[in-house]
Amino acid sequence: MIDEIPKQYNPKDTEDKWYKFWEENNLFAAKTNPVKKPYTIVIPPPNVTGILHMGHALNNTIQDILIRYQRMKGLEALWMPGTDHAGIATQNVVEKAIAKEGLKRQDLGREKFIERVWAWKEQYGSTIIRQLKKLGASCDWKRERFTMDEEYSEAVKDAFVMLWKKGLIYQDDKIINWCPRCQTALSDEEAPHRELQGNLYYLKYPFKDNPDEFIVVATTRPETMLGDTAVAVNPKDKRYKKLAGKTLILPLINREIKIISDTIVDMQFGTGAVKVTPAHDPNDYSLGKKHHLEFIKVMHPDARMNENAGDYQNMDRLEAREVILEDLKEKGLLEKVELHPLSAGHCYRCHTIIEPYLSRQWFVKMASLAKPAIEAVKKGKIKFHPQRWTKVYLNWMENIQDWCISRQIWWGHRIPIWYCLDCKNAAMASVETPVKCIKCGSTNIEQDRDVLDTWFSSWLWPFATFKSKEDLRYFYPTSSLVTAPEIIFFWVARMIMAGLEFQNKIPFKDVYIHGTVRDIEGKKMSKSLGNIIDPLEIINEYGADALRFSLISITAQGQDVYLSKERFEQGRNFANKIWNASRFILMNLDTAQIKTDLCVFFKKEGLSLTNRWILSRFYSTLKDVEKSLGNYQFNEAANLLYGFFWHEFCDWYLEIIKADIQNPHNQMVMYKILEKSLRAMHPFMPFITEELWQRLSASEDSSIMIQSWPHIQGDIIDLKSERIMAEVLEIITGIRNMRLELDIPPQADNIAAKIFIPHNHKKEVVESFTEQIKSLARLKQLTILSEYKRASGEFASVVKDAHIVIPLFGVIDLEKHKEKISSKINKAEAEINAKEKMLGDKNFLKRAPREIVEKEQEKLKNLKERVQKLKGVRDALK
């Protein structure tokens, strides 16, 4: 048998094998089951363009732990998988691909191009799915969805039309975020602000009636001056009071523009006079509307200057900026340039600087959608973990802006709006492609050319992924959503709104927001920084279980993770430890005996103390693990299992029973604990636990995946050291309000006890502790067993008839404790002296304000009281 089990665990021998086994036996599948309660998670659908990175690895490991745990707990656990069509991202990828053939998407035309995208998707779109399988994700793959599936597209259209009918969708000319590279509008969330080191340019605009006089305006984007149609000043500003209504000559363009006055102008900023470019700035836009100014666009959609830009036509915006500045300088119209840090929106797909751009787009009115979504969270129907994200969510929701949903790209859900070319301006929304205009009956109709924001389909994900009503009724609302903080606004908030709007139900009950995976220097992992640790490489080198375990054990709830490769050694070592402990047990297990005794449950009295101890530790660990998992403290749960299995079960229990390993009780207990530990560790490390469970298992053709989570045996008390140490401490400090439960009867004068301490300590330390316990607990006899005795050979025999087993992690040092209190007293007394001296000083009393004196007197009083108390404790110690 020994020959069969290698000394080292090799993940490559097991992982793919068991994954295949699970899939072939359909163990991931969930179906409506009237006798079971459902537990549902929908995966945050990765982009089809995605490849697995550490963020995915963390995100999906957490989901898999939850799913596997709940499945073992007896719930009908469904993990719904799928991918997102990721409009802009995917289009960019395919555009790059065809660029290698020297083609642009316009060369192919819309239909051909979309065909190419689909072809690309067929070929590469399931990369990330394969990678998730490598990780061990137990998704119900037969339900895999794609946000451009036919049924899904129907749901998107339905949602659009429903909103349209309620009047929540409208078209308008607004200043939106425009990405000149992707050539599309973006929502506010898609254009995050980044700090830039920019300049503030002071430009001189001459007056029409006196070209030698100027008004000076400050701007960070001088190229937009070509589109200026006014200069605004604050009516309260004395400097400019008389100038309102005067006419200026816009340099370079020589257009006449007026000085207008508006209270919105900040007098403190720049010169207090601001150039107004209504077509290229959101503030200026509203000024333009209010004052009926002209809207002059000076750029093409690709951010080259257009025909309104005079001599600068066709220059790129940044090139034009330089030339314009040169020209102004030459004319003496550039007063000065100051360094000015500013923040500008950047495209979240290609990082190009966003251009605020005036264009006609489709919007969703958000206020009425947000209202119930705010309520749901405020009333606690949906909970965020960690809680602090609630505030972030509410803050965003309460200041929500209308959502720009149209994108000028080709890959995506085409907006289900048709225009009648005969009776102009009539737009109609329809799920089915209409045949004729509903107003004039003309068949001369055309569909809107834009597509919807990708997130307009993702926000339906928790319900649009269910094909049958039966499934929807059973699995929706889902249970938990596990995701990263970056997409709270993009996705989480919008799903809550969509769930309530379209299903009239919240989409999930719990939202667990985990941290961001960063490199060891705290930078976000990204391709461009070259600091990526590739999860697949880690799986290859250390195994998926090691990756999962390490990742989980270092991720404190919701905190960012700083990752380096060495971190995965811990997981690999743990896997190896589990492997070898199992190997040892398998080598020494009398399987025949285990099989016949399987149904026999021991009475606790019949078990040796060692066995009772390890059982108590196992169940108490299990209890803590369940508690941690219930609170989304995955690292805690993982580390509890790690500590128990390695440092208690292996280092102590197995070492102790080695001497008497054929004892039937020892056989049974070591078997039980191993088998149950494997089950408890399975959600974290699915592959190795399956492999070992199979080797250990009496029943064949089954899987650890579908075993039940171990039950906590209630009759076994935890024999941890806390209680006795609490007693000791209580006596020492004389503090009575500590909770006290002692295994030794309080009046134990006649009881002899042997205490087993499964940790190594110096001989003197153990002996001094022995004496303390003996006198404090009033025990007649007491023997402490410890590592130094194990080495000397007495170990096994003494353990056998010990009365109490205490894993001892420390020993109270009375002297040290006294010292600590004394030093506190000294410190406080010194302070009292100082204060008394100060308060005795006549000068101080005369000059200091009365409040200060009173405050000091108060402090002195407190200090004196404190010293009294401390002295009381000190005396009690004597």
Added chain:
RNA sequence: GGGCGAUUAGCUCAGUUGGUUAGAGCGUCUGAUUUACAUUCAGAAGGUCAGGGGUUCAAGUCCUCUAUCGCCCACCA
């Protein structure tokens, strides 16, 4: 300008109703091991828990102020 997080051992970090002598992993040093595992075992060194003030018998933990770093949000031209 608002909001949030972090500050604990040489390094990376845990520490959720305040309560043993503040822990883990890695690193360093010392020692052990023919007999499951060197991806092992035992031990040592290393901390005024960022700083000040407060509440408490008791504070890393609660309150308050300050400092440094990081993140998010915001229409400062």
